[in-house]
Amino acid sequence: MYRATQVSKTKRQSALRVGVSIPLLILLAHDALAQTPLPAIEIGARGANAGGGRSGADGRAARSVPVRAASGSEAASIPQQTKLVSPIGGVAPDSPSTTYRVDPRGAQLATGLGGTNPLRAVGFLPSVDAPAIDPYGLANLPGGFKGIRIRGEVSQHGNSITLVDGLPINGINPGPGSTMMIDQENFSSIDLYQGPVPANVNSYFTLPGVIDTRLRWGSDKFGAEISQSAGSASFLRTFARIDSGAFLNGTTKVFLSGSWTDAHQWRGPGMAPQGKSGFAVGIQTNPTDFLEAKLFVAKSSYNANTYAGLNYSQVQNLSAYRYYNFLPISSAIPSLAVNYYNYNTQSFDSWTALGEFTVKVGDVARVVVKPYYFREDGNYLDGMANGMVRNWLIHHDSYGVTSEIKSRILETDLTVGHWFGVQNLPGPPTAWQMSAPNVLGGMTNPNWAILASQTSPHVNNSVYGTASRDFGALHATAGIRYNWETFAGINEMTATGLGAFPYNMALALSPSVIPSRSVNSFTIGTVLPFGALAYDVNKDLQLRVSAGGGYGGPSFDVWPAYQQNVATFQRNGISANQVWQSLRPETAAMVDAGARWSFASWAGNGFLAPTIYYSRNYNKSVVYDPGIGVAYGQNNGQSENFGFQGMGQITPVEGIDLFGTIGYQRSLFLQNLQTLATAPLLTLLNNRVAGRQLPDVPYWISTAGANVRFMGFVFTPIVHVVSSRSGDTTGYQPISGYATLDLNFGYERKVAFGVFNASLSVMNVFNTAYIGQISNGYYQQTSSSGIYFPGAPRTVVAKIGYKF
Secondary structure (H helix, E strand, O other): OHHHHHHHHHHHHHHHHHHHHHHHHHHHHHOOOOEOOOOOOOOOOHHHHOOOOOOOOOOOOOOEEEOOOOOOOOOOEEEHHHHOEEOOEEEOOOOOOEEEEEOHHHHHHHHOOOOOOHHHHOOOOOOEEOOOOOOOOOOOOOOOOOOOEEOOEEOOOOOOOEEEOOEOOOOOOOOOOOOOOOOHHHEEEEEEEEOOOOOOOOOOOOOOOEEEEEEOOOOOOOEEEEEEEEEOOOEEEEEEEEEOOOEOOOOEEEEEEEEEEEOEOOOOOOEOOOOEEEEEEEEEEEEEOOEEEEEEEEEEEEEEEOOOOEOHHHHOOHHHHOOOOOEOOOOOOHHHHOOEHHHOEEEEEEEEEEEEEEEEEOOOEEEEEEEEEEEEEEEEEEEOOOOOEEEEEEEEEEEEEEEEEEEEEOOEEEEEEEEEEEEOOOOOOOEEEEEEEOOOOOEEEEEEEEEEEEEEOEEEEEEEEEEEEEEOOEEEEEEEEEEEEEEOEEEEEOOOOOOOOOHHHHHHHOOOEOHHHOEOOEEEEEEEEEEEEEEEOOOOEEEEEEEEEEEOOOOOOHHHHHHHOHHHHHHOOOOHHHHHHOOOOOEEEEEEEEEEEEEEEOOEEEEEEEEEEEEEEEEEEEEEOOOOOOOEEEEEEEEEEEEEEEEEEEEEEOOEEEEEEEEEEEEEEOOOOOOOOOOOHHHHHHOOOOOOEOOOOOOEEEEEEEEEEEOOEEEEEEEEEEOOEEOOOOOOOEEOOEEEEEEEEEEEEEEOOEEEEEEEEEEOOOOOOOEEEEOOOOOOOOOOOOOEEEOOOOEEEEEEEEEO
């Protein structure tokens, strides 16, 4: 009852803030003085989320330069920013930061026709390591690590860096979140921000980078599309979408889509996913010249068996253990029974609703308000090393609103905005129920390892502003964000004798709060500046530099670590609230410098976009043992990242494109981890990390390929190379590098009343055995835990489709 009261109170406060902020923004816009009319800006355009809302790569109208035609009879001049693209991605022209863009075909090439997962969709971009656990990007691991590193930085606390149309719906989430919820066919593009992120990009965390999935709203013309995919591991996927076209005097458009996906695990007896289904609907209306409204709703059901990780001994004999997974039968021995595949499953129902409402105030300003809501209900079953099966219950929601006013004063594009976001737990976890397995695959003798209730939710408040202006050939952007992050308050409850009761009933029956294991809410404020300059040397060459502050995740996993090791912490005189109050966000001072060069020479037409970068990171979240006998999350790591990366393409002859990306990265600890003087010698040695590369950070990542087009056919071979890295901080668990080859064939032909298309992909052609994902954080002590996941084997998948 108390928890529900708190949530209701927060929602009422949220509604009040929205109700007050919207008319206030409109009033300020209406009374603004000395303003010049806005340039032509598409309402809700992507540029509005990219630092000032300027058009073009540097804020001015696109210029044309003569280049060779891309194909067939196309010829003449192509706007400069449209040339910086390749089949696997390109440079986003409307962002002042280092930003790449993936179109629908690039996403398909990266994800293997799985039809979802934006983390995998950006996997071929520079300095991105997003290896596949399964061939189709449809596998989800329990907990906070979802399998992507960008410039050596890990996405923390779930898929917390992915936005949907600029909105941070995922939050701090150990579940799959939106990763498997929205079909790729409903995205127009996917943007990846790296390095300093513009101040008006609203993400829970920005330090690892930000992925912004841009929705494909309804078409102006009536149409429909349907596709069917089939492939290795009994993969099947059906997708259909229908667009209404513009109606009600051309003011309104609607689309509706649905999909169904099913696949066996490529190793072991399980399914991943099992009958995943979902739908989406989008409505866009522009009833007057000064008002536009958009509404998007999506729902998805995701059920799957979880893939098993390998320990390092198994990795050393990969030829024997490559296909190792959880077992098809249970056992009378608990330590073996927990490896039964049906004790390692996940099941989630998720849905979201988001909107965008744009009001044009005269000719001088626009107000954009974007509310969102996300709900997720489900659980993970995990076989544990102690011979028990954990049922991790996840029932939570998040909601919020962003409000912006955009205007132009003295030839300067201005944006002022506010983000208010609420997330109800978990994460961190509030309900872990442990049970004993048996030989029949059932569970008995349940008890609560964690039975907790939030006393207040996790809240983000951010105010921000950006300004962009051109000074001839020099284009400048400046911005600042102030972020208040309020950490949740959590009560751990007495759970003795309540193991057989459901979560809500157990909370109601619990006789008392355990003060020494409970934590209080508190707030931390952080200033995050941003600045960028771009200089046009000539019509083909632009030099760029950006700098700013990055924001990373606090060590929220200290909460479950404390609850599972309470005796050890209390023996060392440490309370739960003491470690909770010591949490801090990771911050970074970041700088990028690069160039964008497009050329037309005797060798062909193309572009190069090199970048060098540096980042100094403070309060890095590190899970380690400071000498008390338990490893837990602490924000006291100090590190630096530096490297260079690039993307390029050249068309040497008509119909052939050569493209590639490359990234060299160093991610180093700058100081040893803080350790008690009384710590054992081995602990002291393990925590001497200064100068060491962070685990699971390869020095080199590169992708190269070709695109060959002929009479409606397209052939795209892609080679992806990842150098060696270490699975642990000490370097005692080296992991070999690997290279994979994918072959992609496509065909498209106009037929009566539409277009027929077909594709065939052969991934990992040579069936290379390698370790792809390593499920660890910034620090990994040498251990026997199963954190290593073999990469997907040779996979063949075909797709046919029709659209009109």
